Amino acid sequence: MSRRRQIYEGKAKILYEGPEPGTLIQYFKDDATAFNAQKKGTINGKGVINNRISEYIFTRLAHIGIPTHFIRRLNMREQLVRQVEIIPLEVVVRNVAAGSISKRLGIEEGEMLPHTLIEYYLKDDALGDPLVSEEHIAAFNWASHEEMQDIAAMAIRINDFLSGMFAAVDIRLIDFKLEFGRIYDGDFSRVILADEFSPDNCRLWDFNTNEKMDKDRFRRDLGGEEEAYQEVARRLGVLSGEDN
Amino acid sequence: MSRRRQIYEGKAKILYEGPEPGTLIQYFKDDATAFNAQKKGTINGKGVINNRISEYIFTRLAHIGIPTHFIRRLNMREQLVRQVEIIPLEVVVRNVAAGSISKRLGIEEGEMLPHTLIEYYLKDDALGDPLVSEEHIAAFNWASHEEMQDIAAMAIRINDFLSGMFAAVDIRLIDFKLEFGRIYDGDFSRVILADEFSPDNCRLWDFNTNEKMDKDRFRRDLGGEEEAYQEVARRLGVLSGEDN
Ligand SMILES: Nc1ncnc2c1ncn2[C@@H]1O[C@H](COP(=O)(O)OP(=O)(O)O)[C@@H](O)[C@H]1O
Ligand SMILES: Nc1ncnc2c1ncn2[C@@H]1O[C@H](COP(=O)(O)OP(=O)(O)O)[C@@H](O)[C@H]1O
Ligand SMILES: [Mg+2]
Ligand SMILES: [Mg+2]
Known part of the structure; x- marks a missing residue:
């Protein structure tokens, strides 16, 4: 806390100036929003869990050669990251069809x-x-052709790696942002x-029951969102340590 | 057993004619060999475990769109597969450097x-x-250029998927064939x-201890190979069912 400077407050996280130039502190809130923030609420303990899950996943992605902004977790709700110039795209x-693509193209969820x-x-609330x-991306120069090639290649590798990671704990990775x-x-x-x-930005379905273990529980008023987030963390073996 | 025809007996498996044209039965033996069969031995129960691990992995690879020969497991040591014309390459x-590449290129394991x-x-004992x-592959026509492109693309996807799968159970996927x-x-x-x-064709190291959980235990006389194979199966959640 103290006198560090807040740089940005988003829907789920706050960014603070980091201890060194080129770094930021990402603070994970319990706030949840959906449908472009028309629906608002809280998922108790979500920030703590997402901080951990994101740490776990970014660390393992780094192991397979995916460069990430993650430096280290600082405490329950905060992690130190490299400051980047965000490319204004949600990738x-x-x-599996679910959510907006099901509606837009008439494909059954x-x-x-x-x-x-x-x-x-386009990341524009x-x-x-x-x-x-x-x-559009080329015309408006949101990212260069080379950058888009790197992004697509990383996205595909991340998908394969995380599909395997979640499959090992009986979770299907349906989609993610x-x-x-x-x-x-x-x-x-x-x-x-x-x-x-984190489960805020992806869809995770139990392999056997198809139960949703992600923010759709909140979006669709299914209840049990706290338990679902915790169950994802538990299966990944996160949240077992002493210093949760 | 009965009167089905044996088609081939290899170092670790036997192939029998399958029940329908274009199918084979793959029988997993406990036999273990190393250094091009100069070293021979047995790993008790290996065939049962490899049958299960291979089933598990091929099934999950199929889920992400990797076509495989696996049709279904028949019993403890046998699985039904599609007969293929084997491309005579070990891919x-x-x-991580280990085994032959460490020796050949002087890279520390x-x-x-x-x-x-x-x-x-080249698969040639x-x-x-x-x-x-x-x-060489092009010159001797072991596989076409297109086939090699498909093989390389699949190999990379398989690596990412399985790296994630094993990472989720605290195992590093070092290499595989x-x-x-x-x-x-x-x-x-x-x-x-x-x-x-299966652990016969890959190197798996415990994430935390670097302990070897694969055939190197046999190759290098480290002991504990049965336990290592079982531990891999246990972590993947295989071998927990009733009908082991
Ligand atoms: N390493 C980084 N450097 C700069 N900005 C980042 C970095 N990582 C994430 N961001 C941005 O920080 C914000 C994270 O907070 P979030 O609550 O998700 O915001 P939003 O409501 O805009 O999605 C996002 O706008 C995201 O683009
Ligand atoms: N679907 C298949 N169709 C035909 N041959 C196969 C198939 N799958 C594996 N094989 C071959 O069957 C043999 C498997 O037995 P194995 O004990 O591993 O033999 P090897 O000692 O030659 O490696 C291998 O030679 C392999 O190339
Ligand atoms: Mg956001
Ligand atoms: Mg073989």
């Missing part, structure tokens, strides 16, 4: 997609995060994974 | 490779499975994953 990877899809949405194509950002090194820049990976 | 994927490597070895390059084969559909053929995936 959505879908294995739960139907396996012909193959894994990557979608890009005022516009309701509209779907954009690579044409990623954010990427640029870091600069002199005249050069490269793209790294930023933001978070 | 080795390496994340355990050193992370600059990036994931795919190597191809008499020649000691020599390393070959894509030049795959075999692919052709199935024909009229004039067309396509490549699918064949053979098996």
Whole structure:
């Protein structure tokens, strides 16, 4: 707390200035929103769990060579990250139809997609995060062609890795949202994974029962969201340590 | 058993004619060999465990769209598979230096490779499975250029998926060997994953202790190979069912 400077407060997290230049502190709140913040609420303990799950996943992604902003977890709700220039795209990877794609294209929820899809949405709450194509991204220069190639390649690798990770604990990874950002090194820049990976930004269904273990419990008033988030953490073996 | 025809007996498995044309039964033995069969032995119960682990992994790979020969497990030691025309290559994927690459290139065992490597070895016991390059493969027509592209793409996806799967149970996937084969559909053929995936054909190290949980225990006379194979199965949640 003390006198550190708040840089941004979003729907689920707060960003503070970090201890060194080029770093930020990401603070995970319990606040939950849905439908572009028309629906608001709280999921008790969510921030603590998401901080841990995101740490776990970003650390393991780094092991397979995916560069991420994650430096280290600081405490229950905070992690130290590298400051990036956020690329204003929500990168959505879908294995199974659910949520907006089911509605938009009339595909029944739960139907396996012909193959894994990557979608890009402009990150702009005022516009309701509209779907954009690579044409739009190039035309408006939100990211370069090279950056998009890196992003797509990383998204596919992340999907395969995390599909395996969740499969091992009997969870199907239906879809998820990623954010990427640029870091600069002199005249050069490269793209790294930023933001978070948690049940807030993905769909996780129990392999055997198809029960939802993600923010859809909140979006759709299914109840049991605290337990669902905890169960994901428990299966991943997170939240077992002493210093939760 | 009864009067079905044995088609091939290899070092770790026996192939029998299957119940329908185009199928085979793969029987998993407890026999273990190393160093091109110069060293021979038995790992008690290995066949039962490998049958299960391979079933588990091939089933989950199919879920993410990797075509495999696996049809279904028949009993403790046997599985029904599609008969393929084996491509005579051992496809080795390496994340961390170990075994032959450490010796051949003088890289310390355990050193992370600059990036994931795919190597191809000619499957020929008499020649000691020599390393070959894509030049050799093209020149001698062991596989077409297109087939090699499919094989490389599948190998990379399999690596990412299984790295995640094992990471979730605190195991590092160091390296592994795959075999692919052709199935024909009229004039067309396509490549699918064949053979098996088990601790016989990969290196698995405990994330925390670096303890070896694979055939290196046998190769290097470390002891405890039965327990190691069982521990892999246990962590994956295989071998918990009633009908082991
Ligand atoms: N490493 C980073 N550097 C700078 N900004 C980041 C980084 N990681 C995430 N962000 C941004 O911080 C915000 C995280 O807070 P969040 O509550 O998710 O915000 P929002 O409501 O905008 O989604 C997001 O806007 C995200 O784009
Ligand atoms: N679906 C399949 N169709 C035909 N042959 C297969 C199939 N899957 C694996 N094989 C082959 O069956 C044999 C499996 O037995 P194994 O004991 O591993 O033999 P080896 O000692 O030759 O490695 C291997 O030679 C492998 O190439
Ligand atoms: Mg956000
Ligand atoms: Mg073999």
